[in-house]
Amino acid sequence: MYIKKALISAAIALTSxxxxxxxxxxxxxxxxxxGFSALGNMKTARFSDNDNEFIGCGTxxxxxxxxxxxxxxxxxxxIEEGASINCGTEDLSLISQINAISDYSFITFRxxxxxxxxxVGSSTQSFYIPGKKDK
Amino acid sequence: MKFxxxxxxxxxxxxxxxxxxxxxxxxxxxxxxxxDSSKPxxxxxxxxxxxxxxxxxxxxxxxxxxKADLDKNYFSLQANNNEQLREIMRQELSRFFPEKxxxxxxxxxxxxxxxxxxxxIVNEKMALFRSTGSLNNRDMEDFYLHIxxxxxxxxxxxxxxxxxxINSGNLKLSN
Numbered sequence: 450m451y452i453k454k455a456l457i458s459a460a461i462a463l464t465s466x467x468x469x470x471x472x473x474x475x476x477x478x479x480x481x482x483x484g485f486s487a488l489g490n491m492k493t494a495r496f497s498d499n500d501n502e503f504i505g506c507g508t509x510x511x512x513x514x515x516x517x518x519x520x521x522x523x524x525x526x527x528i529e530e531g532a533s534i535n536c537g538t539e540d541l542s543l544i545s546q547i548n549a550i551s552d553y554s555f556i557t558f559r560x561x562x563x564x565x566x567x568x569v570g571s572s573t574q575s576f577y578i579p580g581k582k583d584k
Numbered sequence: 585m586k587f588x589x590x591x592x593x594x595x596x597x598x599x600x601x602x603x604x605x606x607x608x609x610x611x612x613x614x615x616x617x618x619x620d621s622s623k624p625x626x627x628x629x630x631x632x633x634x635x636x637x638x639x640x641x642x643x644x645x646x647x648x649x650x651k652a653d654l655d656k657n658y659f660s661l662q663a664n665n666n667e668q669l670r671e672i673m674r675q676e677l678s679r680f681f682p683e684k685x686x687x688x689x690x691x692x693x694x695x696x697x698x699x700x701x702x703x704x705i706v707n708e709k710m711a712l713f714r715s716t717g718s719l720n721n722r723d724m725e726d727f728y729l730h731i732x733x734x735x736x737x738x739x740x741x742x743x744x745x746x747x748x749x750i751n752s753g754n755l756k757l758s759n
Contacts, residue, residue, distance in 0.1 A: 511732035519732045521743060525750075525757070533757050535750040537743040564747025 474576040476555055478504045478526050480534055485567075487526040487534055488557035492579045501530045504556050506547040506569060522547040524558040524566055536560035536567075543569050553577045666735070667696060702733040706742050714749065718756040 477497065478489030489504040506524040513519070522544040527533030536558065538544065543566055550556060550571040559568035709727055713719045719727070731742045749755040 509728055509732075511729070519736075519739065521739075523743075523747075527757070531756040532753055533750060535747045535757075537747050539740060539743075560747070560751075564744045564751060 471580070472576040473580055474574075476577075478502050478528055480526055480528055482534075484559075485561065486557065486559045487524075488555070489526065490553065490555040490577045492553045492577055496579065499528065501527055503527050503533075506550055506556060506558065508544055508547050520544055522566070522569075524556070524560075524569060526556075526558075534560070536564055538566040538569075540566075546571065553579065670696065698733065699735045699738065702730050703738060705730045706734065706738075710742075710745065710749070713755055717754070718758045720758045724757075 474490070475493040476488065476490040478487065478494050480487045487504065489502075491504060494502045494504050504524075504526040506522060508520065508522040511519040520541070521537055521539045523535060523537045524547065525533055525535040538547075546569040551573050553573070555572040555574070555577050557568075557570040558566055561567050706727070709723075709730065713723065713727075727746070731739050734742060746755075750757065
């Protein structure tokens with residue numbers, strides 16, 4: 450009797466895990482200081498064993514009430530403790546690209562030696578979404 | 585005998601040139617004598633900050649200790665130069681728009697004072713971040729707020745300096 454129950458439970462467990470299957474891509478954060486570029490996906494960084502790993506971008510808008518405003522965006526990434534990379538931009542097309550980043554996106558960005566962002570890319574695909582095993 | 589006449593003419597011209605050169609040279613020496621070398625020559629006002637900037641640059645190139653001073657000087661000198669340029673532009677524009685002059689003058693002076701005030705705050709905050717070596721989200725948002733109140737070119741510069749400090753490892757992001 451016990452063996453029968455155990456077999457049924459095992460079958461259910463296997464079926465449910467198969468239902469969650471699907472391609473999953475892990476892209477750990479990489480920072481190329483010589484090439485002034487960084488990439489990685491948020492899922493991998495967030496669930497990494499490395500507590501210092503992160504990547505992301507953000508925007509800020511200050512409205513002055515007279516019809517003018519100040520908009521800027523930034524991207525940042527880190528792997529080691531206390532060492533991170535940051536770039537800023539006031540370029541509206543890059544700010545627009547930053548705003549296109551969504552939950553669990555893959556992110557890549559480049560910067561120049563002045564600290565200006567020169568390129569921002571993002572990709573939102575199913576294989577970047579965390580599965581059960583990631584949590 | 586045919587060549588005697590042109591020869592004398594050439595000689596006459598040469599003598600006249602010599603006399604003219606002697607006359608002009610004596611004029612220059614008189615002019616030099618009239619200059620009082622003990623009085624310093626007044627410099628153009630724009631050269632002062634440039635000279636000062638060069639001194640600061642030379643001093644700071646050898647050490648990273650005074651990097652904060654360099655940035656502070658950059659901001660203050662840039663503000664001084666901008667102020668002078670704006671004053672010149674105001675004077676020029678006032679010729680064409682005399683009626684609006686009074687109002688715009690008051691407004692621009694107020695915005696200049698405000699920009700200068702926020703430049704000082706931004707400089708102070710950056711110096712504080714450097715001394716502590718880190719900044720958290722709250723610090724960052726507060727810093728962004730002050731940056732937003734700067735003149736556009738100063739905003740860009742302040743954001744660049746922030747990024748450079750983080751990238752060089754002088755500033756660490758903390759929670």
